[in-house]
Amino acid sequence: MNFRRAVSILAWLLFGFIAYSTLSPIGMRPQIGNWVQLERFGAYGLLGFLYAVAYxxxxxxVLSLLLAAAIGLELxxxxxxxxxxxxxxxAVKMAGTACGIGAAWFFARFSRRFATKGCE
Known part of the structure; x- marks a missing residue:
């Protein structure tokens, strides 16, 4: 299994977990701490990052579909x-998604630049 395939599987699993967390009754919703907005931002940021790396x-x-998914799941x-x-x-979910995708783009763009400098 190649790297992108593994990341794709992780992205889809995380999407399923987020959908479950969003749509399940409030008592069944997993919580890490008291900062719910930070949890949302981080979950959607990681989701955006994984999808951007996978595709x-x-x-x-990816950006359009994940923003639509954030709106749809909330509705x-x-x-x-x-x-x-x-x-x-x-808004928090959409910001997390955009930041995650932006981080993946930034990482992909600049990791090649640093990789070529290290090989010289």
Whole structure:
């Protein structure tokens, strides 16, 4: 199995975990700490990073689909009695996604530059 395939599998597993966490009842939602917005930002940032690494030739498609997924998952919370869809939550998730994709792009762009300097 090559590197991109492994990262792709991790990205899809993380997406499933995020979907479960977003749509499950509030008592079943996993929590790391008290900073819920930081958890959201980090989860979507990692998701964006993994998808951008797994599908490097399609950054705009990855960005569009993950932003749409963040909005869609948030809206799917609306029918639930114990969950709520807030614009601030969507904004944090979208910012995390964009930062993760940007970090992957930055890393890919500059890692080649440093790799060639180290081989001289």
């Amino acid at each position: 490097p030739k399609r950054p705009w498609l 799917l919370q609306a029918p639930s009695a114990d969950r709520h869809a807030r614009p601030s939550d969507v």
